[in-house]
Amino acid sequence: MQSYTIGQAARLLGVSPDTARRWADAGRVATHRDESGRRMIDGRDLAAFSIEVAQSGSEEEDASYTSARNAFPGIVTAVKLGDVAAQVEIQAGPHRLVSLLTREAVEELGLEVGMRATARVKSTSVHIDRT
Numbered sequence: 055m056q057s058y059t060i061g062q063a064a065r066l067l068g069v070s071p072d073t074a075r076r077w078a079d080a081g082r083v084a085t086h087r088d089e090s091g092r093r094m095i096d097g098r099d100l101a102a103f104s105i106e107v108a109q110s111g112s113e114e115e116d117a118s119y120t121s122a123r124n125a126f127p128g129i130v131t132a133v134k135l136g137d138v139a140a141q142v143e144i145q146a147g148p149h150r151l152v153s154l155l156t157r158e159a160v161e162e163l164g165l166e167v168g169m170r171a172t173a174r175v176k177s178t179s180v181h182i183d184r185t
Contacts, residue, residue, distance in 0.1 A: 056169050057094040060085075066129045066170065067104055068147025077103075097168025101131045104145040126151055126173040127185060133165055142182055144173045153180040 058066070063083075064074035078085045078093060083103040085093045095103075128146030140160040144151045151173040163184045165171060172183045 056097040057086075057088070058097065058100055058170075060093055060095070062170075063095050063100055066100065066127065066146075067107060097129070099168075101129050101145070101168045104129050105131055105150075108145055108148050108150060124175040126175065128171065128173065130165055130167050130169050130171050133160060133167060135160065142171075144171055144182070146173060151175075151180055153182050155182065 060074050060078060061071045064071040067074060074083075077083055078095070083095055084099050085095050088094050126144065126146035126149055128144040128149070128151070130142060131145045131150075132141070132143040134141040135157050138157055140155055140157045142153050142155065142160060142165055144153075153173060159182075163171075163182065165182065165184065170185045172185050174181045174183060
């Protein structure tokens with residue numbers, strides 16, 4: 055499972071690293087130390103926390119989240135596979151994006167809960183890029 059540094063988690067959540075650090079210090083999201091001593095957050099824990107933050111609304115609104123060129127970098131929070139089609143959900147800061155794509159595309163990208171991905175929006179279509 056992929057893990058994220060505090061700085062990476064902050065970017066995915068659309069907040070400052072100080073805010074992410076305060077949340078970790080307060081026990082709002084679990085962390086562990088890697089072999090170099092850096093604090094890391096498990097991808098599944100970060101995915102669940104990103105949904106919680108988006109639903110409750112951040113109490114610290116000092117950082118704004120924008121979508122440059124209709125790109126929404128975030129974290130995969132759900133993958134539902136059918137026989138032919140699949141549904142992928144991404145939490146990008148306060149934005150929840152859902153994309154319907156082929157099962158083959160999800161498998162080729164290796165998409166799973168807890169990994170980083172970028173949703174690119176063009177008109178009514180959402181395309182997922184693995185990042």
